[in-house]
Amino acid sequence: MPTTQLLQPESAPRPAFDLAAVTERVAVQSRFVRPLLEEIGRVVVGQQHMIERLLVGLISGGHVLLEGVPGLAKTLAVSTLAQSVRAQFQRIQFTPDLLPADLIGTLIYHQAEARFAVKKGPIFANIILADEINRAPAKVQSALLEAMQEQQVTIGDTTYPLPEPFLVLATQNPIDQEGTYPLPEAQVDRFMLKVTVGYPTRDEEMTIMQRMAKTGKAEAVSPVVGPEQILAARAELNNLYVDERVEGYIVDLVLATREPERYGLRELNGLLEFGASPRATINLNLAARAHAFLDGRAYVTPEDIRALALDVLRHRLTVTYEAEAEDVTSEDLVARVLEKVEVP
Numbered sequence: 001m002p003t004t005q006l007l008q009p010e011s012a013p014r015p016a017f018d019l020a021a022v023t024e025r026v027a028v029q030s031r032f033v034r035p036l037l038e039e040i041g042r043v044v045v046g047q048q049h050m051i052e053r054l055l056v057g058l059i060s061g062g063h064v065l066l067e068g069v070p071g072l073a074k075t076l077a078v079s080t081l082a083q084s085v086r087a088q089f090q091r092i093q094f095t096p097d098l099l100p101a102d103l104i105g106t107l108i109y110h111q112a113e114a115r116f117a118v119k120k121g122p123i124f125a126n127i128i129l130a131d132e133i134n135r136a137p138a139k140v141q142s143a144l145l146e147a148m149q150e151q152q153v154t155i156g157d158t159t160y161p162l163p164e165p166f167l168v169l170a171t172q173n174p175i176d177q178e179g180t181y182p183l184p185e186a187q188v189d190r191f192m193l194k195v196t197v198g199y200p201t202r203d204e205e206m207t208i209m210q211r212m213a214k215t216g217k218a219e220a221v222s223p224v225v226g227p228e229q230i231l232a233a234r235a236e237l238n239n240l241y242v243d244e245r246v247e248g249y250i251v252d253l254v255l256a257t258r259e260p261e262r263y264g265l266r267e268l269n270g271l272l273e274f275g276a277s278p279r280a281t282i283n284l285n286l287a288a289r290a291h292a293f294l295d296g297r298a299y300v301t302p303e304d305i306r307a308l309a310l311d312v313l314r315h316r317l318t319v320t321y322e323a324e325a326e327d328v329t330s331e332d333l334v335a336r337v338l339e340k341v342e343v344p
Helices: 019-029 033-041 048-060 074-084 138-150 185-189 202-212 227-237 244-256 278-294 302-313 321-325 330-340
Strands: 064-067 089-093 105-110 115-120 127-131 152-155 158-161 167-172 193-196 272-274
Touching: 019 227, 033 048, 033 074, 048 064, 048 074, 048 167, 048 193, 048 227, 048 278, 064 074, 074 089, 074 127, 074 167, 105 152, 115 158, 138 152, 138 167, 138 185, 193 302, 227 278, 244 278, 244 302, 244 330, 278 302, 302 330
Parallel strands: 064 167, 064 193, 089 127, 127 167
Antiparallel strands: 105 115, 152 158
16 A cells, blocks of 8 residues: 655745835834823823733734732723723623623523524623633633634624624733632633733832822823724734744744753753643744834844743643642743743
């Protein structure tokens, strides 16, 4: 019998890259970034890391999970960003009694007409704020899976597309807080970034007090960018240049979480139960492109990769019980990987 040979996919030749032309287009497409940052800064004090990561998610189409103790402006930052964008916005407060139908919608029977009608839920919007997402049980959190991955929801036997652009920005309290439910692994993996939100500095805290310690509503913001501009920026990300060595660096970082010995990380044996999935490779590439776009560059550097690696990988690594006993976190493991894997 003839032997069947598996054909390896051939890498397509790279088209010629016109740095000047792409740089010019990036400059045009990113004009809204500065006004958007200024508008958000009118309300949110400090938290530059969180705001930048929210913009990375907005431009690249990647969902973002913000984790931090109450009172750190997580909800305020997301709602302010949404108000600065000329698009549909829905805030969903996750509670223990929430049902999946409260998110995606349901079928309602009209007795007079003897028929079922679809009542769409709040998920049908451009920007979704899933506030305190880990206050609801897993069955409610899992209702977002199809929406976040395939940008559609199924009600009854019919599938409905979600509007473009579509983005889920979720907040959660640390999992050891009272009355919280850890997110399922499949749910967490669908977030491009998991951002840990810290406390403000003393000067920032002083400004927060002077600005917010007043009666009445906070200062309103005006929309400065529309869906068309966001979609155009996303399309431009595809034209940014990523050198093969930079792509190899992304792959090596992710593979080092699965095969640590291969990269001289034998000390991770026994500490790392599961490494990052291929979704991490894709998201790290996209996030790095968005980071370069925000900087006005038409090309991605290893510094873009390193800047986003922790936020892309920290929620995709599962540590062992031994690591927990030694107080070793997934952030510690990502730091070791970044230190060991050679930078091109």
